[in-house]
Amino acid sequence: MKKWILLAILALAAWNYSLNQEAEERGEERGLVxxxxxxxxxxxxxxxxxxxxxxxxxxxxxxxxxxxxxxxxxxxxxxxxxxxxxxxxxxxxxxxxxx
Structure with a gap:
């Protein structure tokens, strides 16, 4: 169970990073948070x-x-x-x- 939670956290962190990178390219503030x-x-x-x-x-x-x-x-x-x-x-x- 702990592995699944850790995997979910890592997936959300990667998604947040991706959103931030895309927004930076457009000059916007974005991200999961x-x-x-x-x-x-x-x-x-x-x-x-x-x-x-x-x-x-x-x-x-x-x-x-x-x-x-x-x-x-x-x-x-x-x-x-x-x-x-x-x-x-x-x-x-x-x-x-x-x-």
Whole structure:
């Protein structure tokens, strides 16, 4: 039994290494640990009464600026901030003017 557990741990470590190498080539941060953390973080925030991570990823699927911000902040694998300035869906929901 211990051999199977050790083998499973080694397989997960190899898979994590592979994910990290592929992500580095694309200039992204990835890996098994990050995927698990994002999944847990998304599960925790699913309890927010207004919004929940439900698989939507794109601006045309959002209903409001607040919803887009929630998805950008808490849900993995979204594509809501093309210019990486922290403001999601700027063309669909322009940021408010700050005087």
């Amino acid at each position: 990050k995927e698990i953390v994002q999944g847990v973080r998304g599960a925790v925030y699913k309890r927010d009464p207004r919004f929940r991570c439900d698989g939507r990823r794109y601006c045309n699927e959002m209903r409001s600026r607040d919803e887009a911000m929630f998805f950008l902040t808490h849900c993995p694998e979204t594509q809501l901030d093309d210019d990486n300035d922290g403001q999601p869906c700027e063309l669909d929901f322009p940021p408010p003017n700050n005087p």
